[in-house]
Amino acid sequence: MIQTQLAIIGGGPAGLCAAISAAESGSKVLLIERNDTLGGQLVKQTHMFFGSEKQYASTRGIDIAKILLDKLEEHKDNITIMKDTTVLGIYEDGVITAMRDEDKYMKIKPEALIVATGASEKFLAFPNNDLPGIYGAGAVQTLMNVHGVKPGNKVLMVGAGNIGLIVSYQLMQAGVKVEAIIDAAPKIGGYLVHASKIRRMGVPIYTSYTVKEAIGSDALEKAIIWKLDEAWKPIAGSEISFDVDVMCVSVGLTPLNELLVMSGCEMQYIPELSGIVPMRNENYQTTVPHIFTAGDSCGVEEASSAMVEGYLAGLCASDHIGNRHPMYEEKKADFINQLEGLRSGPEAAHIRSGVEKSLRR
Amino acid sequence: MIEKTGIPSREQVMDVFPDVERINKGPVAVIECYKEIPCNPCTTSCKFNAIYIGDDINKRPDLSEEKCIGCGVCLSKCPGLAIMVVDGSKSSETVDITIPYEFLPLPKPGEIVDGLDRSGAFIAKVKIIKVLNPKSYDRTPLVTASVDRKYLYDFRNIRLEETL
Numbered sequence: 102m103i104q105t106q107l108a109i110i111g112g113g114p115a116g117l118c119a120a121i122s123a124a125e126s127g128s129k130v131l132l133i134e135r136n137d138t139l140g141g142q143l144v145k146q147t148h149m150f151f152g153s154e155k156q157y158a159s160t161r162g163i164d165i166a167k168i169l170l171d172k173l174e175e176h177k178d179n180i181t182i183m184k185d186t187t188v189l190g191i192y193e194d195g196v197i198t199a200m201r202d203e204d205k206y207m208k209i210k211p212e213a214l215i216v217a218t219g220a221s222e223k224f225l226a227f228p229n230n231d232l233p234g235i236y237g238a239g240a241v242q243t244l245m246n247v248h249g250v251k252p253g254n255k256v257l258m259v260g261a262g263n264i265g266l267i268v269s270y271q272l273m274q275a276g277v278k279v280e281a282i283i284d285a286a287p288k289i290g291g292y293l294v295h296a297s298k299i300r301r302m303g304v305p306i307y308t309s310y311t312v313k314e315a316i317g318s319d320a321l322e323k324a325i326i327w328k329l330d331e332a333w334k335p336i337a338g339s340e341i342s343f344d345v346d347v348m349c350v351s352v353g354l355t356p357l358n359e360l361l362v363m364s365g366c367e368m369q370y371i372p373e374l375s376g377i378v379p380m381r382n383e384n385y386q387t388t389v390p391h392i393f394t395a396g397d398s399c400g401v402e403e404a405s406s407a408m409v410e411g412y413l414a415g416l417c418a419s420d421h422i423g424n425r426h427p428m429y430e431e432k433k434a435d436f437i438n439q440l441e442g443l444r445s446g447p448e449a450a451h452i453r454s455g456v457e458k459s460l461r462r
Numbered sequence: 463m464i465e466k467t468g469i470p471s472r473e474q475v476m477d478v479f480p481d482v483e484r485i486n487k488g489p490v491a492v493i494e495c496y497k498e499i500p501c502n503p504c505t506t507s508c509k510f511n512a513i514y515i516g517d518d519i520n521k522r523p524d525l526s527e528e529k530c531i532g533c534g535v536c537l538s539k540c541p542g543l544a545i546m547v548v549d550g551s552k553s554s555e556t557v558d559i560t561i562p563y564e565f566l567p568l569p570k571p572g573e574i575v576d577g578l579d580r581s582g583a584f585i586a587k588v589k590i591i592k593v594l595n596p597k598s599y600d601r602t603p604l605v606t607a608s609v610d611r612k613y614l615y616d617f618r619n620i621r622l623e624e625t626l
Binding site for chain 1 (some may be wrong): 463464465466467468469472494495496497498499500502503506508518519520539540541542543544563564565566579580581582583600601602618619621
């Protein structure tokens with residue numbers, strides 16, 4: 102049995118920041134990551150981030166990952182990193198079980214735990230959606246930005262949220278033609294500055310359109326879209342056909358919550374946070390007192406807020422086990438203030454509503 | 463409308479453009495940040511305190527046309543690539559417009575390329591005047607094109623032969 106003060110599940114933006122913050126508070130941290138690299142989705146993000154200086158605004162995601170890994174290195178005496186390790190279960194006695202390198206099983210007993218498992222992509226149901234060439238946006242980013250492989254030559258992007266818009270832009274930077282971006286909603290969901298920079302490259306954006314079907318024998322050859330009326334019903338005769346070898350589906354994320362569900366903490370379906378999320382207090386502590394959460398696993402939002410949530414959860418989980426940072430109150434107030442800043446605009450109205458519903462005071 | 467197409471209306475563009483008198487005096491930024499988002503690197507990167515957002519980082523940036531010298535630093539810092547610099551002091555026929563351009567290959571000074579509007583449609587051939595890509599711009603190069611004045615409010619992008 103491995104004993105540690107604080108275990109953190111997930112080495113993405115929230116988990117990395119939680120580890121740094123907890124180590125700064127004096128906690129001994131075990132950071133568990135199922136992949137062989139840390140950084141989560143940050144390593145695929147070649148665009149500059151929004152936010153303010155405290156959330157590394159104007160720095161590219163991949164460089165933010167480097168900044169966080171350097172900070173992690175500064176605290177290497179307090180942080181043990183366990184990669185290639187998948188957490189399998191959380192039990193009522195506080196023991197977590199994990200598997201390393203696909204065959205080594207282990208038990209870990211932390212005094213406190215932060216679940217920062219992120220989110221998974223939603224997919225879309227339409228005929229032939231299993232044809233080769235139809236990808237989730239995360240897979241396209243992994244191919245292009247991690248492995249340097251073009252996913253194809255002509256792309257239909259499905260989804261005009263920030264991820265769909267950003268990945269479209271990155272595809273064009275990689276020399277891939279984006280034929281169009283479509284979205285079932287009547288308005289573009291992502292930031293308009295992202296939409297405008299793709300539109301001025303000549304890529305049309307079709308709002309109120311969805312995929313009717315994919316066509317191809319061995320792989321995707323054609324994508325047919327059709328228009329939705331005000332009740333989101335498809336309009337026959339409105340079909341448009343695109344000769345594409347790639348369809349990139351970017352229709353949102355949903356929290357990866359299985360471990361939290363298993364741990365017995367109270368969960369609730371909150372549509373504004375994109376799924377079933379843990380109830381938590383302002384310290385990001387769930388209803389199981391030693392379990393905290395941060396990032397998309399407690400509500401799908403931007404990476405900027407995931408990082409701040411991680412810093413806050415690391416600070417508060419450390420305090421929970423008796424490692425109070427000398428500037429605990431100041432730091433906590435600052436993190437809460439940063440989150441309020443990121444969430445106070447019109448684009449974050451749904452987040453404000455969702456956060457309110459998930460708060461247990 | 464921009465929420466459906468990504469293309470700002472002429473009214474929106476005119477609303478954020480400095481007047482021609484200011485443009486004719488020398489380079490000045492044009493900030494096309496049409497919707498409130500939580501973001502403020504334009505203001506923190508400006509050495510001349512010419513861009514104001516304030517404590518609420520969701521507010522739209524407010525440019526002081528008097529303080530702005532059109533240095534272009536904010537162009538490379540804006541995550542939305544929403545800023546350009548216009549300079550009408552060089553000629554009565556043309557205006558120099560500087561845009562952020564994150565594609566390869568980069569154009570070369572002297573090259574004639576396609577000038578595009580905010581929908582990506584071709585408007586006119588334009589001549590590249592300057593290409594800056596120092597390390598401090600962090601892989602967001604700035605390209606300056608000389609554009610016929612009648613396209614002052616239309617030009618927003620370039621297209622090279624080699625690119626798609």
